[in-house]
Amino acid sequence: xxxVFDKCRSWDRDRPxxxxxxxxxxHPITEVGEGTEVVVEGRRVIMAGSNDYLGLSTDPRxxxxxxxxVERFGATCSGSRLLNGTRSLHEELEHRLxxxxxxxxxxxxxxxxxxxxALAALLGPHDVVFADRHNHASLVDAVLLGSAxxxxxxxxxxxxxxxxxxxxxxxxxxxxxxxxxxxxxxDLCDLPGVAKxxxxxxxxxxxxxxxxxxxxxxxxxxxxxxxxxxxEVDLVTGTFSKxxxxxxxxxxxxxxxxxxxxxxxxxxxxxxxMTPAAVGAALAALDVVEREPERRWRVLDLAEEAHNGLxxxxxxxxxxxxxxxxVRVGDETLCFRFWAELLAAGVFTNAFTAPAAPGGAALIRAxxxxxHTDAQLDRVLDAFATVGRRLGIIPPAPPTxxxxxxxxxxxLPVPA
Ligand SMILES: Cc1ncc(COP(=O)(O)O)c(C=O)c1O
Numbered sequence: 001x002x003x004v005f006d007k008c009r010s011w012d013r014d015r016p017x018x019x020x021x022x023x024x025x026x027h028p029i030t031e032v033g034e035g036t037e038v039v040v041e042g043r044r045v046i047m048a049g050s051n052d053y054l055g056l057s058t059d060p061r062x063x064x065x066x067x068x069x070v071e072r073f074g075a076t077c078s079g080s081r082l083l084n085g086t087r088s089l090h091e092e093l094e095h096r097l098x099x100x101x102x103x104x105x106x107x108x109x110x111x112x113x114x115x116x117x118a119l120a121a122l123l124g125p126h127d128v129v130f131a132d133r134h135n136h137a138s139l140v141d142a143v144l145l146g147s148a149x150x151x152x153x154x155x156x157x158x159x160x161x162x163x164x165x166x167x168x169x170x171x172x173x174x175x176x177x178x179x180x181x182x183x184x185x186x187d188l189c190d191l192p193g194v195a196k197x198x199x200x201x202x203x204x205x206x207x208x209x210x211x212x213x214x215x216x217x218x219x220x221x222x223x224x225x226x227x228x229x230x231x232e233v234d235l236v237t238g239t240f241s242k243x244x245x246x247x248x249x250x251x252x253x254x255x256x257x258x259x260x261x262x263x264x265x266x267x268x269x270x271x272x273x274m275t276p277a278a279v280g281a282a283l284a285a286l287d288v289v290e291r292e293p294e295r296r297w298r299v300l301d302l303a304e305e306a307h308n309g310l311x312x313x314x315x316x317x318x319x320x321x322x323x324x325x326x327v328r329v330g331d332e333t334l335c336f337r338f339w340a341e342l343l344a345a346g347v348f349t350n351a352f353t354a355p356a357a358p359g360g361a362a363l364i365r366a367x368x369x370x371x372h373t374d375a376q377l378d379r380v381l382d383a384f385a386t387v388g389r390r391l392g393i394i395p396p397a398p399p400t401x402x403x404x405x406x407x408x409x410x411x412l413p414v415p416a
Pocket of ligand 1: 112136183208210211247249
């Protein structure tokens, strides 16, 4: 008889990487300092692989928000929101988010992943869901958990989406679901295209704004604000694990939809509430997001410099227009070696290979934080240049020209 554990015992894809000293995962960080330089296995390196875009994870105000919340409400809520886990702090955060995002209501959930899983409750047997092929795993899993028919359109391909919408049963409920900033490559979804097709085909739009809330748009309301299409997005999902320097997720939209998900979303019902510390940190981060737009401008400026600096060296940073800076490598082993040598050169990044990136399209994902200094960015670019040349990822001499990146910043910073 087969043992279900056999597959685990024979799985050893990490072993050769560990033996070769190029295993890029699960490395413990022992000191975080102010966030832009961390200590990994005894070495101080520049953190160029965090999603802490606004640099708030170590901000004294955010830490104090978490501490105050723990002192008032304890370490945990010991139960689900529905039963015994709701604290007034959750309601305060939900109210603040609804006001910030100009939506009727908001719901906060223990993680961003679970937030998206709750969407499964919207996907009934008479519905069809249209999903971008590069959607985050949490959206993919939400669709698998739901009972709607599943149509995946080629990444960013509006003509393909249109064909699938046209072929669908006109009587079916339709939902288009997409990341707004794609998490691996940092590119923006074609929201104008999605909104136009949704209007033409009577489809609802759900946008996962995990990477852009707090970051894009004049007031930080994310890609919908950036595009001027907030009314065209029915439901926004997001996470506190990036610009909001905490842990947890949010849904924001019409009050009746939020109320339904609050009572029916399984990942909401059957899981303990966001911890007081996480809510307190998110509330404090929201204060900063609302009051310090200059943090957004700073990280977007840095990101633009990073993209263009890397492109000037001959790297391919794809279609990203955000502080997620993908550096395309292709071959997996080369990518792992690149990661390890960057670390040895004092720069922590992330290696993305299958299943996070398509097979054969491995990449190094660098990301930037508002609190990085210009000198730190220069050190990152120097490390990429030295290691990239040594490994033959870029030519020995920079190319004569490159296409500059236009970062997704509002035309004019708008006062609060
Ligand atoms: C696009 C996207 N959605 C959802 C999530 C999940 O968020 P969390 O880390 O809060 O579970 C992530 C995090 O990686 C993400 O990138």
